[in-house]
Amino acid sequence: YDVVIxxxxxxxxAAELAGMxxxxxxxxxxxxxxxxxxxKLLSAVAATGRELLQVTLPAGEERKGIGPVLEATDQLLExxxxxxxxVLALGGGVLGDMAGLVAALCLRGLPFVQVPTTVxxxxxxxxxxxxxxxxxxxxxxxxxxxxxxxxxxxxxxxDTLPDRYWRAGLAEVGKTALIGDEVLLELLETKPSALLExxxxxxxxxxxxxxxxxxxxVVADERESGARRILNFGHTVAxxxxxxxxxxxxxxxxxxxxxxxxxxxxxxxxxxTERPLIDRLRS
Numbered sequence: 084y085d086v087v088i089x090x091x092x093x094x095x096x097a098a099e100l101a102g103m104x105x106x107x108x109x110x111x112x113x114x115x116x117x118x119x120x121x122x123k124l125l126s127a128v129a130a131t132g133r134e135l136l137q138v139t140l141p142a143g144e145e146r147k148g149i150g151p152v153l154e155a156t157d158q159l160l161e162x163x164x165x166x167x168x169x170v171l172a173l174g175g176g177v178l179g180d181m182a183g184l185v186a187a188l189c190l191r192g193l194p195f196v197q198v199p200t201t202v203x204x205x206x207x208x209x210x211x212x213x214x215x216x217x218x219x220x221x222x223x224x225x226x227x228x229x230x231x232x233x234x235x236x237x238x239x240x241x242d243t244l245p246d247r248y249w250r251a252g253l254a255e256v257g258k259t260a261l262i263g264d265e266v267l268l269e270l271l272e273t274k275p276s277a278l279l280e281x282x283x284x285x286x287x288x289x290x291x292x293x294x295x296x297x298x299x300x301v302v303a304d305e306r307e308s309g310a311r312r313i314l315n316f317g318h319t320v321a322x323x324x325x326x327x328x329x330x331x332x333x334x335x336x337x338x339x340x341x342x343x344x345x346x347x348x349x350x351x352x353x354x355x356t357e358r359p360l361i362d363r364l365r366s
Contacts, residue, residue, distance in 0.1 A: 086210060086234040086294050088287060093123040093237050096198075097130035103194055103232060104167030107134035109159055111182040112173040113142040116200050119243050124173060124198065136162050140174075140181055145331030147177045147217050149225055155185045166190050169232075175201035175248075176208035176335060180226070183214030187229035194232040200240045202252025202286075203336050206259065206293035209234050211301045211314075217330055222322045228306050236290060238283055251336030253278060258343060259293045261364060262316050263300075267292045272366070317343030 089095075100108065108128050112121070117139050128135050138158050140151050159168075170193050172182035179197055186195035197209040215226015241249070253271075256278075260268035267289070271278065277285040297314065304311035321342035325333060333341075347364055350356030 084231060084233055086236065086298070088236040088238070088290050088294070090238040090283060090287075092235075093127055093198075096124070096196075096235050097127040099233055099235070100127060100133075100169065100171075100196070101131045103169050103196075105133070106165045106167035106169070107136060107162070108169045108171055109136045109138055109164075110171045110173060111138045111140060111155060111178070111185065113140045113175075113178045115142040116174045116178065120173060120200060120240055124171070128171070140178060142174075142177065143331050144177055144217070144325070144335065145329065147181060147330065149216050149218075152181050152184050152188070152216055155181070156189050159185070159189050164189060164193075166193065168193060170195035171198065172196065172231075173198045173200060174204070175199065176204045179204055179208055180214050180223070181216060183212075183229055183231070184216060184226055187214055187227040192229060195229075197231045197234045198240075199234070199236060201244055202241065202249055203255050204252075205236050205238075205241075205290050206252060207255040207297065209236070210294055210297050212305065221326050222330070230305075234294075238286055238290070241281065241286070248334065248336075249281070250279075251334040251340075254336035254340040254343075256289055256293060257364065258314075258316050258339060259296050261343065262313050263296050264292055267296075268363070272363070317341075317346055320345040 110124065138155050140155060170182055170186040172179050172195060179199060183195060186193040199205045199209040212228045212230035214229050215223045218224040257271060260271055274285055300311055300314060317339045319342065321338035324338045324341060344364060347356045347361045351358060351361060
């Protein structure tokens with residue numbers, strides 16, 4: 084599927100939606116994002132002339148459970164949903180995971196479009212088709228592999244993102260750089276101010292490089308039977324921290340940052356990882 088990266092480009096999404104069946108469109112967002120960004124997206128849907136159903140899901144990792152997903156599927160099915168309908172996911176990684184699971188469950192699979200609104204979602208979670216929710220036993224234990232039909236990145240949606248979420252999202256950029264993109268790693272090291280100051284040109288390149296690398300891995304191993312496991316670098320400790328501390332205490336990117344350092348420190352103890360690499364990651 085295509086991943087389109089631009090800025091202030093939501094108006095152009097109408098033409099893409101028009102080519103995705105003729106049924107209704109469900110706009111799924113959360114209570115943080117819904118008040119901020121809907122106007123241009125609603126205009127794009129209106130331009131298709133198709134019926135619109137708006138569904139608002141709860142925000143936050145601590146509320147990423149099966150309950151809200153089933154409530155959303157109820158709304159779609161009670162509205163008489165059809166397989167030529169489209170699910171449009173507007174939000175960060177949590178919303179994208181929940182909306183994707185709604186699309187996977189309804190009628191055994193609906194087409195859905197990811198419109199990410201956070202750094203973490205743009206550089207990682209919007210691509211790859213992993214959709215799911217947390218269970219009391221651990222993170223992301225209920226879910227499916229359900230690939231989006233289209234990923235539409237509008238960098239201007241990041242303008243309202245709080246600084247803590249911006250920095251947390253950059254941790255996933257660091258993950259991609261460490262596991263497979265030396266050029267990206269050097270960019271992180273040489274242009275930290277540009278990244279923290281949200282330079283749109285630099286961010287466009289960061290999103291492009293992260294997307295290209297992840298797409299390459301996912302195409303080779305869609306269902307994580309082998310090579311795709313590399314994308315979980317740092318996530319073993321991260322998921323343990325998120326579960327043990329209670330979902331929502333740490334942002335996912337923050338937990339991944341800790342988890343990557345922990346993984347390399349473990350590697351160093353085992354004699355696999357050289358200290359200079361750990362120092363680069365910490366920096």
